[in-house]
Structures are given as structure tokens and as C-alpha cells.
Amino acid sequence: MPADQRANSRRGGAAWVALPFAAALVTFLARLAGANATTAGFAYLLLVLGLATWGGWAVGAAASVVAMVCFNFFFLPPFGTLTIQDPANWAALVTFLIASTVASRLVATARQRAEEAQSRQREVEILYDLCFSLFAASQRPGVLGEAAARTLRAIGAESGGLYLAGEEAPVSTFGPESLPIDPDLLQRTLETQEIAESRGAAFLPLHVGGKTNGVLVAQGPVAPRAVLESAGRLLALAIERERLLGEAAHLEAVRESDTLKTSLLRAVSHDLRTPLTAMRLEIESLQSRLAGQPEAIASLAGLSLEQGRLSRRIDNLLSLARLEGGVARPHPEPVPPNSLFHAARESLSLILANRTVEIRVEPHCPDVWADPSLALETLVNLLENAARAAPPARPLELAANPDPESPASDRRVRLEVLDRGPGLPPGVKRMLQGTRDLRRTADDAAGDSAAGGLGLRIARGLADANGGVLTLLDRPGGGTIARLILPAAPEPPDPEEGAE
């Protein structure tokens, strides 16, 4: 039972006890002073009002009856009897009874309203203090225990504990004794989102925005139910705020780490490519100066080939680092397969110098929808692998055609690199059967060619980033088909309509 109700009932009891004594005192004083009927009537009225104010309406009503009896017995003739001779005195007696009853009722109602207002004010004060201590006093994360203790103090609980949804042990406990908690009741409170009571302990559901964060168990809280509900909501908000603060801090950390990764990769990229550029420029410069010396030119050609290879490996590693670091954001655009094929062939002009590369693009093959640099890098890797695998006399083929297996609603394009080499190495074949773990691919393929494995791993990472699928197949008649399936670019609408 809340404290103000207990105080009310104590006060009511005292008023009942005081009633006969007060009535006797008024009668005695009025008789002593020789008061007439009118004066005595007013004195009794005062008695009724006083007792109604003190003890409430019921005491007031009883006081009215007692006062009426005393008034009649002592002050209305014939004195000393409860009979009335003069009919006018009947009117006086009834008027007195009505006046005293109504007045006591009014006084009691006014007192009750005042008490309610005081109680509301106390509730508001409790909640305001709680609100302030939960939200204004702390800006640091990880203060849930403190928030729960503040809430328990505010609702006048002797002890308690905070239980978060999904966690068995309490996040924090408050007060001298540990609580015997009924886990079923805890679960029911979480589900029903309603306050439950058991052996003097209140279970407050902490819900915000339709979801329950946890339960606050309060042993012997004195605050009224409305305050308990509000306190529960406030604590739920505080928990939600802590969670959001935690998330915000995490996001901030992720963003900073992304920024750091991006700038680190940029710096590494710049620092690695600058010396490569210097090397390439020096090689070309030497080539023009040593034009008449075939042996030197042959050495320079070898150097140039290696420089190109190193350059591509660095490109590959940086692209992979970007993709795996999550800082590469592909920018897809429509890319004609033909221009991709030509660019790939040109990128490997030294390696492919004495080889035939056939390019076949099926008529009406749509453009692919891909990041051009990533798509080109993928194709270059596949073409380089093919060039390494296949004997120089056999031509390499680049083919593009609409993917016959894709539905009309999701058109796709097949870009294929075909060779007449020995076919897929066993390690690559093994990992192609199901697993998509690129690291394993590289390791398995390492026995055959570390560079080839890395190239493949990168090609697959790049294909994934482009929204594509890379598969390696045995080619009928010997050799390998590396098939890159990419989304087709959307069909452009007719620009004649609404062009100008």
C-alpha cells in the first residue's frame, strides 16, 4: 500500500476516536456559556466541519448525526429529551442536519482534491528528478547500472535489479539483499509488457517503441502505479539511448577506419606506381637511344615485360586490398564488350606480341553493366592466365554473347576467355566444386602457379564486386573456358522522344 494511503487511514482512525470527546467538549462549553439554540447550532456546525476536514466525509457524516442528537437533547425544548414540541424547531433541526452534511461533504471533497494534487505534484517531482538524472546528468556510455539504481531510488524501492532481454543474470542489482527472482514471471512481464507483482516486488517492463528492452524488479516500491509505469518508460528510454550511443560510437569508429584504409591505400598506390612509372619511362628512353643495338633492345624488351607484369600484380593487389578492405565502391556503367576486349588485349600487348587473339562479339550482344576498370582488370587477369597456360602457336579467343540461361527480366552477358592449354589444374578444379573461398583457391593453385592463383582469386573478387559470376570450365576438345557473366546494361529508351 502506498505511503499516502497509509497516512490517510491512520488519520481517519484518530478522527473517529476524537469524535465523542469533541462533541462532549462543545456541549459542555456551550452549556457553560449559556448559549442559546442558534449559537449552539453554529458551534456544532464548526465541530462537523473540523472533523470532516480531519477525518474525511464518513467522519463528517457521523459527526453531523451526533451533533444533531446533542443539539436536540441539550438545546431544543423540552431540554433533556429527544422530543420536539415546537414544529419550528423541527425545521431548525432538519436544516442543521442538511447544512452540516453538505458542508462536511464539500470540505472533505476539497481536502481530497488537495491531497490528490499534492500527490500528483510529488509524482511529477519524482519523475522529473529521475528524468534529469537519467538524461541530463550523464553523457557517457555504460551507465545502465547507475540509471537502474537511480530509478529504484526514485520509486522508493528498498532493493531491486535490472534484467535485460536476452540476458539471464541481472545487469546490476541495487540494495542490501539479493532478490529471489521468479524467472517465469520475468519472462511473462517481458511478453505481456504489463506490471506484475509478486511477494512485495514489482516487475516493471521496460518498453519503448513497441519492443521490451528488459525488466526492472523493484522490492517494496512506495510510488503509485502510474509513477512506476512512467519510471519504467523513462528507464527504457535511457537504455535505448545507451544502445544508440554505443551504435553511434561504433559507426564512427568504422567510418574512421574506412577513411584511414582509403588514405593508406591511396598513399601506397601512389608510392608503388611512381617508381614503376619512372622505370617504364627509363626503359622507353633507353629503347629509343639504343635503337641500333639488337641485343640491348632484346634485354630491354624483357625488362619491359617484367615491369608490366609487376605493374599488373601491384594493380591486382591494391584492387584486392580495396575490395577486401571494403573501401572499393564499384561505379557501374554501360561498357561495350568489344572495347573491353580491345583494351584487355592492349594492356597485354607485350605478352601477346607474337600471338593471335581472336575477338568475337555476337551481333546484338548488349553492353555489360559493370565498373569498367574492374571488369577490364578481371579480363586482363583471365587473358594473362590463358596466355601463360596455352602454347604460343594456338590462338586465344575472346567471346561475348548474351547469356542464354538468364531470364528476359534479368539479362546477362557472357564474356569468355578461351584457350587450348592443358585444361584446369587439379587444385583449381577441386576448389571450383562448390567452395567460394578465394584464399583456398589461391593456396591450392599455388602449386601450379602462384601468380595464376592470385590472378584467379583477384578475378573472382573483382567479378563479385561487379555483380558478376566467374566460372572456369573444361573446354571441349582441350583447354579452358574462363566465363565471366555480368549483368547486361539496361536497354536505352529512344532518345528521340522528348529529346528537346
Place this chain on the structure above:
Amino acid sequence: MTRATPLVLVVDDDPSIRQTLSRELAAAGYDTIEAADGVDGKTRFEESRPDLVITDLAMPRADGLAVITAVRRIDRTPVIVLSVRGEEEDKVRALDRGADDYITKPFSLRELLARVRTQIRRAEAGPVAEVLRFPGLEIDRARRTVVRDGQDVRLTPTELAILELLASHAGRPVTLRQIIAKVWKGAPATTVDTVRVHVGSLRRKLEPDAANPRYIGTEPWVGYRFLAEPET
């Protein structure tokens, strides 16, 4: 141009690239001066007013973008940017800020010298002619006609505007943003996809073989480049 030999300013923080470029440019018949960073580059530009600037993008103290801004405040001098892969956004920003061309490291000397020649020629050529002539293609800007291999090509006004813009920048990249700004006057609803649709349709009408474009090449990430050399 008042000089007999064009003067090229090379701005790069890497001394070996700077020296090799200077030596090779000199061998190709250009005078050169060097600067080791953006601040130095701006000073050298103001002192010597070169005919062409080649600048790296990432440099200590004032980067390549700052050099471009400083050059553009004074003159229309051609600027070629040296970029690396992974700096695509910086490259586009450089072009939008007034750079005329870019080349990606590691680049070939031959390629760079070709770009330098294109830029110097453009600077010497003066205002764009009324009739633009390319092998197999003639664009009459006054009469608004396009003739390819002796046949009239019927273009919409938007396609013609794009073609004129690209052809008058022959050999140089034009960014999607520049196209939107010039052709659509920066109309807010215009997206890069709108540009691509119109360029696609222009290509279908103009190119004899759309798969192997002779006139309008795509510059990944950037925009387009008119590939044909103008006829003099």
C-alpha cells in the same frame, strides 16, 4: 605563342620522373622547367608562363588541383594531369576544375608525347572553326548539318550539341558533368544516364561500326573523348 620552342612545366614530387620527363620532352623538341610540388609549381608558372603544364595530382604542399586552379586563374594554358588508378574521383575533379587531359601512371612516353602534341596544337589553333572536318566526317556548325562518308546524318538538336562539344574538344576527354553543363545548361533533372542514352543514340547514327567506335570513345569513369584527328 611568342616562343619558337614551346615551354613545358613539369610538376612532380618524384625527381626521377621529373628528370626523365624533362629529358624526353627536350629530346622531342620542347623546352622544360621543373617544380617539385604544388607551391613551387604555382610560382614557376607565374614566373615563366609556360605553354603547357604537366602535373602530378598527389603531392606534398599544394596538390595538383591547386596547381590547376592557380593556372586557370591566369590563363587557358593546357594542363595534363598525371594520375594513378584508384584516384579516379580526383581525376574527374581535376578535369572539371579545368585540366585538359589526364594520363594514368604507369604511362608510356609515346602516349604522353602524343597528348602533349594534341594540347600544344589545340592551343595554337585559336578559335574553333565553323566547319569541323575529320576523316570521313564534316560538321557544319552554322548550317547545323553533319555529313558522314558523303551521307547526311540526321541528328536531334541534343545529339548535335553533344557532337559539337566533343568534336570541338577532339583528342581531349570531356566529363559527363561538362556535357550536362554545356548541352543541358546544367538543368537539375539531367543525370549521367540521360547523357549516356543520347550518346548511345548518337553513336548508332554516326559510327559505321558501333562496336568499334571511330569517333566517340568512352573514357571509363570520366566521360567521352572524340577520337578522330581533325583535318587541317
